[in-house]
Amino acid sequence: MFTGEEDKTLPATAGMEAMAPRVVLFDFDGVLFQGDSFRQFIKERYARSPLRKLLALTALPWLLLVWPISWRLAVRTLVHVSLLGVGERRYAAEAQAFAAALVRRPRQFYRDGLQALRRHQAAGDRVIVVTGCERAVVQGILDQLGLEGVEVLASECRPGLLGMRVKFHNVGRRKLERLAAHGVAAWQLAYSDSLADIPMLKSAGEAVLVNGTPKTCKRLEKVLGRSVSRVEWF
Template identity: 65%
Template sequence: MAPPAAASDDVPAPRVVLFDFDGVLLHGDAFYLFIRSRYARSWLRKLLVLPCLPWLLLQLPFSRRHAARTLVHAALFGTGEQRYQAQARAFATELVQHSRLFNRDALRQLRRHQQAGERVIVVTGCEQALVGGILEQLGLGDVELLASRLRATATGMRTGFHNIGANKLKALAGHGVRAWQVAYSDSLMDVPMLKPAAEPVLVNGTPKLCKKMDAALGRVVGRAEWR
């Protein structure tokens, strides 16, 4: 007679829940607000852009991303890594003081997932130091974070890994995450992240965007109206 099977001690892995940041937890784009503040506070940085204007005008009709990158590089010209980190943290503190910029319903939903014992990861195109500082100021410093990264050069901080679109899948794979159950986003750019989710959720989508997202995913996406 075979001995009785031992009871399994295996504990099921917690559900994985992904949140985009800009447009979901925050109304707007945090890094854009940071760069805009750099120009608003310095006439010198505005002057640095003047020689770039012909290039920007040529690039804008073809690639807004390249034009935006030029503006970022000018805004961070001469800024080393430690100085940038300090400035990003200071701006994060300043931003959180304006609580109306944050989506309270989304933050409550994130905390509900945490309280349920689920694994919450913020996966965002926002820059790592800035969004990390914001989450810390919001009392969410324990949330896992996958974000864009700048790189230090002799002329200042420049764009590095941009965590958008399919790059979010690379970041998740590099973090050891290959499956997730829920994903929240407000953008078609996140189709690669939403498609594998059992429960993809579009946040504050217009009827037109909802139709496009349904078509891109090949199914009806969940809707969340959060303020």
């Protein structure tokens, strides 16, 4: 387990074959971005539109009904309300505009995380961002940051009769499904800040917990049955 200045160095992975590039996975929110990027995108859509706020208010009885059963369903409802009447082309344009504005704001990203990702690229590693954020949003942000050559496996929205709808939420074990569908069978290193990524971390040659508390680290190590590296990124 690493602490202090050592936390900002790239963790070493033993037993790697020099001839094959390492596969390195990065979660996005909480690892590269400080917060929940898609939630911020949706919040800003509501902030700009009193009509969307009113529509969300009319959906309140439904939200109160489903919240005890599935908070994810309630959140999905709020996402769908925020995207009512938004087609695929407009959605892509708004995601790009959000990304362009976001990267110009101070203290939105973990500088150490971005530097670590770039070092992995410079070392010839295959870098894949595996995230629960929606694809158009996270791809727009990475493009605006100038991070070329980074593969992205993310949640997706699809066009519907009333606007864009959630197609696939890339969280937990679903990240493994996405990786398998992408032809990735093994990875040597995985960075995450969340216990929700235990499936992805468990399959990694080396798991790295980003900005995790000692308690979270102990819980993760207990589940994985081995020690993990811990880094503090700013």
